[in-house]
Amino acid sequence: MTDELKLIAAAKAGSADAFADLVRGYRERLLRFLLTRSPSYADAEDVLQDTLIAAFRYLHSYDSRWRFSTWLYRIAIRNAAKLRGPDLADVAIVGDLRDEESDPLQQCIADSETDNLWLSARELLNDEVFAAMWLRYAEDMSVNDIAKALDRSTSWAKVNLMRGRRVLETHMNGAAEKSEAYG
Amino acid sequence: MDKLAKQLRADADRIDVAVSAELDRRIDASLRAVTPEAEVQRPPPIARPPLFWWASTLTGIAAAIAVIAIVNLRAPEQPVAPELDLVATVPPIELKAETAMLTAPLQEELERLQSDLKKAEEKVKRDIGL
Numbered sequence: 001m002t003d004e005l006k007l008i009a010a011a012k013a014g015s016a017d018a019f020a021d022l023v024r025g026y027r028e029r030l031l032r033f034l035l036t037r038s039p040s041y042a043d044a045e046d047v048l049q050d051t052l053i054a055a056f057r058y059l060h061s062y063d064s065r066w067r068f069s070t071w072l073y074r075i076a077i078r079n080a081a082k083l084r085g086p087d088l089a090d091v092a093i094v095g096d097l098r099d100e101e102s103d104p105l106q107q108c109i110a111d112s113e114t115d116n117l118w119l120s121a122r123e124l125l126n127d128e129v130f131a132a133m134w135l136r137y138a139e140d141m142s143v144n145d146i147a148k149a150l151d152r153s154t155s156w157a158k159v160n161l162m163r164g165r166r167v168l169e170t171h172m173n174g175a176a177e178k179s180e181a182y183g
Numbered sequence: 184m185d186k187l188a189k190q191l192r193a194d195a196d197r198i199d200v201a202v203s204a205e206l207d208r209r210i211d212a213s214l215r216a217v218t219p220e221a222e223v224q225r226p227p228p229i230a231r232p233p234l235f236w237w238a239s240t241l242t243g244i245a246a247a248i249a250v251i252a253i254v255n256l257r258a259p260e261q262p263v264a265p266e267l268d269l270v271a272t273v274p275p276i277e278l279k280a281e282t283a284m285l286t287a288p289l290q291e292e293l294e295r296l297q298s299d300l301k302k303a304e305e306k307v308k309r310d311i312g313l
Contacts, residue, residue, distance in 0.1 A: 014218070028201065031202060032198050049209060052210055053217055056217050057217050057220055060221065108199050109199065118195060118198065137187075138191065
């Protein structure tokens with residue numbers, strides 16, 4: 001039995017300490033992901049907290065055939081979607097809720113000298129394709145796990161990862177040509 | 184790893200986040216306040232003794248034999264005398280209605296329509312000066 005499985009068993013038995021240990025390594029990764037989908041840093045923190053609480057509460061429903069991280073991301077994605085709320089059901093993307101100054105993702109990469117490709121990805125891709133790309137390239141998740149996390153088919157995940165890649169490659173090449181042209 | 188994948192990985196690492204001490208405390212406190220829901224306990228499957236299986240099988244076979252016996256051993260049905268056909272006994276009624284009576288209104292209507300058509304045709308001819 002791996003350490004993770006032992007912690008899951010202890011957490012299922014009701015140990016909050018075991019659960020805290022279990023998710024310690026995932027908290028920052030989840031927060032980074034949630035920042036890309038939230039209108040503000042505080043919202044991302046709230047969603048992280050809700051995600052961990054929901055995961056602990058419903059840990060009995062966790063199926064050990066899944067990777068624990070995949071299950072956590074699935075809860076996080078659902079909770080982040082709730083940010084839009086019923087009043088904002090017609091808002092296409094969370095991007096419509098944030099302005100450039102309060103954008104938490106931009107704030108967290110403000111010190112960087114070069115453009116961050118994830119900022120462009122968020123502009124160019126829809127929410128789900130962005131999430132698929134994130135899980136693949138920032139989290140090294142397999143296509144099957146991505147499909148599970150997004151509650152989609154494996155073929156959907158494959159096709160949209162390919163589309164996302166094509167869009168970002170075109171963007172990257174365009175940006176490189178532009179910078180060459182300006183010398 | 185290709186260029187795009189490397190760039191995406193590096194850019195993800197450049198997103199600077201940290202779980203603050205305050206958030207850590209909040210999460211810790213809320214986890215302690217949560218009681219994990221217990222797994223729904225399904226009742227264990229009831230183990231039926233082999234005798235039960237034999238009893239149900241034998242009951243089924245006995246029921247099938249009984250049905251076959253009832254169907255085959257039933258006394259043949261007595262031929263039933265045909266009922267008197269009352270309609271056949273009534274003498275045919277001679278209908279006196281004339282077929283021309285039935286088609287006459289339609290014929291009149293057709294004639295009226297033809298007359299109207301003719302009048303309309305003449306009116307059009309007059310109007311256009313023919």
